[in-house]
Amino acid sequence: MREGMFRNLSGCAISGIISKSGKRFSGQRIIDSITVMHERSNGLGGGFAAYGIYPEYKDYYAFHMFYDNRTAKKECEEFLEEHFDIINLSKIPTRKIREITDEPLIWRYFVTPLPTKLAESQLDEREFVARCVFRINTCIDGAYVFSSGKNMGVFKAVGFPEDVGYFYRLDEYEGYCFTAHGRYPTNTPGWWGGAHPFALLDYSVVHNGEISSYDANRRAIEMYGYKCTLLTDTEVITYIIDYLHRKNKLTFNEICSVMAAPFWSTIESKPQEEREELEFLRYTFASQLINGPFSIIVGFEGGMMALNDRLKLRSMVVGEKDDMVYVASEEAAIRVIQNDLDKVWSPKGGEGVIVTVEKGKI
Amino acid sequence: MKRVYVNENWCLGCHLCEYYCAFASTNEKDMARALKGIKISPRIRVEEMDGISFAVSCRHCNEPLCVKGCITGALTRVDGIIMIDKDKCISCYTCVLCCPYGAVSPSEDGAVLKCELCIKTYSRTPMCVKGCPNEAIVFEERGE
Amino acid sequence: MAIDYIYPDYEIVRNYDRCINCRVCERQCANEAHEYIESSNKMVSDDSKCVNCHRCVSLCPTRALKIVKSDHTFKTNANWEGKSIKEIYKQAESGGVLLSSMGNPENYPVYFDKILINASQVTNPSIDPLREPMETRVYLGAKPSKIERDENSRIKRNLPPHVMLSMPVMFSAMSYGSLSYNAHESLARASAELGILYNTGEGGLHENLYKYGKNTIVQVASGRFGVHKKYLSSAAAIEIKMGQGAKPGIGGHLPGKKIVGDISRTRMIPEGTDAISPAPHHDIYSIEDLRQLVYSLKEATRYTKPVIVKIAAVHNVSAIASGIARSGADIIAIDGFRGGTGAAPTRIRDHVGIPIELALASVDKRLRDEGIRDNVSIVVGGSIRSSADIVKAIALGADCVYIGTAALIALGCHLCRSCHSGKCNWGIATQREDLVKRLNPNIGYKRLVNLMTAWQHEIMEMMGGMGINSIESLKGNRLMLRGVGLNEKELEILGIKHAGE
Structure with a gap:
């Protein structure tokens, strides 16, 4: 069984760290944070998203791939060569450890779309790349792109998150932002692609919860050309963010007002201008309202957003120290890496925490 | 004070009010047992002509002519409700003649019959009001 | 003639121990089914006149009456059932089309009854609507096609023209003429109190009810009765009626004897003339013509009101809906084959169209x-x-539902299916003054408000679950x-899994 063949519900732990000044730090810190929440995972999935880790290739899309076998790899590479200029390719370095087994072939490609192909497609570059990712994931059996952004990468596997971090040598990477996920699925998937974060282009999502609006969100987003192949909440949330941010150019603040829209009674109590704007967003993006418990951390180029569902049915704590912002399911996961916090608070339901790196600092 | 009012717009002429009224004074639990085989003497009566109908019962006037005319003091006004003391009534029918609404009527048991808003029965809402299927009879406060 | 004699379907049973001869x-x-016989001081009943509307049963103060199905029978025949035989007698006598009222009563599958709703357990908390906000507000109308900034x-x-409803329910089109004035007033007042909409149907809008315009959908049907500028601009939305679930493919016919007084004035036709709505709109023979009417109505109302196009659920409903969605309409209303009617040819009502659940899903x-x-x-x-049907319809993909029959039942309708006789004992589907007054709108509107409030609570409970x-x-x-007890194809069309999956 793998994701996509059934709907897999899970509880989880999430954590995220970002430096507002764009200072790069080691991935060891996020491993330390997520390790504290060992109890919130059950060894059936862990992963990380890391931003600012490929400065030398920052103008290229970094594709992280799982292959089930060599045939899939061959077929996928043919597809890549046909559509992209491949600047660099390699195996993703890993450590062999007892806790992580049954690994697929894990490869990394730095690519840029072939100008002729891109022109032919009449699409903008990011849409072209997104569509190629969908093509590979739905059409090439045994090949799966699990990371496709620039200057960022997702690392995930079946296992406890701390083991996954060690396995991928995350301690050897440096970035300005990391997010992490430990999974507690109610079913037993054996597939690495089903672990989280889920990512499309530079958007990555780690999510704790189980949304009750799933099929409403899925059927709505699929109308805009997305294909939900994994049947997970995280996948559909990622697509919603991509749809709202990349396609509709909403700000992350506006995105929070869509995904965790204020109640109508709250909207009505606002001053006219704000009220009309909130009404407009709820009217227009009614199908992108996410209902049911969730806490998510969204990574994107140059920033990070944390958001709870509007009733705050999942725990989430934010801490600040100097230029660093920490978000985690539990305060302990922040304290373990930074006990001396300037500020620590639990954001209210539907209150987004959006942190962006100062301009020009990456 | 709450009074019974009728609205001829909604009166269907079904005469149910008369039966509920008659039933109200029987102290029986079951209307079939109470009224089976009896010719009823209700304190409310439906007047009908040319497709218009409405129920008439005592208005409980502020200046009641029936009370004024009563020669034995059987009719009295208590808290706005005009009551009949059957023991005092001698069936002279002065009240029947005085009442401009025809809301007092003779009866077979001697004393006159008139609406007392069901206060002598278990019900707090007059039974004619309760039994009206179309809210044509209402019990409400409309000021004096 | 003796061969046309049909034994009554229902018998009136009177318990003489309980009857007190009150004559209510x-x-x-x-229908004059009951009579008091003075000489014997006894009530008698004529079963052949009874339509089984329960008016007498409901008003009898001593519970002395009941109606039972007659056990009189033809010789048992699985193929030739009594109903088929009787219909032939009727037609052999009259030479006419059989007429019926209200929705299709035949034994076709009711898909709503084969669909079950989910609830949260463990992994996701249910929400208590008594303690947490629970929102049932819906907007109907097109979504903006792109986001623009100043x-x-x-x-x-x-935002494109739209309407806001406090809950996903509206009262469906039932014309003044087919319904009594008091029924219309009840619907209008209830809508205003509830923050939802009712629909005039094709009989125009009585002048007294213009004040409820904010809660009114005005209909433009093939007969164009009662349509004028003020009518259009008084409403919250305009509905073009292309079809009706009870009688897809045919028009309507309100007999001249019902076109009296206010009805003739509201419909803008002379008293006593038959109000005949043609089967098609004679200016709409194709989808591009529909587009023109949609835009004519939008022009007439300066693009301030959403336009609804109502169609009957027929075999290729999804292709038709797709055409309508590209024709400028803001809302599509689909009426399933069980939808009600004041009068329809029996064969059409019972055999034309498809179930709404399947039409909606597709x-x-x-x-x-x-x-x-x-x-x-x-x-x-x-x-x-x-309310469970509503939750299922919304989960299948509807934005909102129309209710007609359910609203009439709230007003007192007992589904005797004799609307076409014009003698509705409950004052709903009649213009006879003495009968119309039986529906007191002060009671009627409250009952509609009660029903909707109750359903809203139930919807919230199910949503919270x-x-x-x-x-x-x-x-x-x-x-x-x-789904339960549905085959693969049915599940595929409904787009749902089977229970246990």
């Missing part, structure tokens, strides 16, 4: 497949019987549904 049955039966990069709030899917679901809202009717606190998260959320 006699006074209340417009020079301060604020979003331009350019239209919703088709519009999504084509990427045009945001162009329109979908409203479905044609037999929504309870699913862990959903806003109705938009239920819309099209088919994972919340499971």
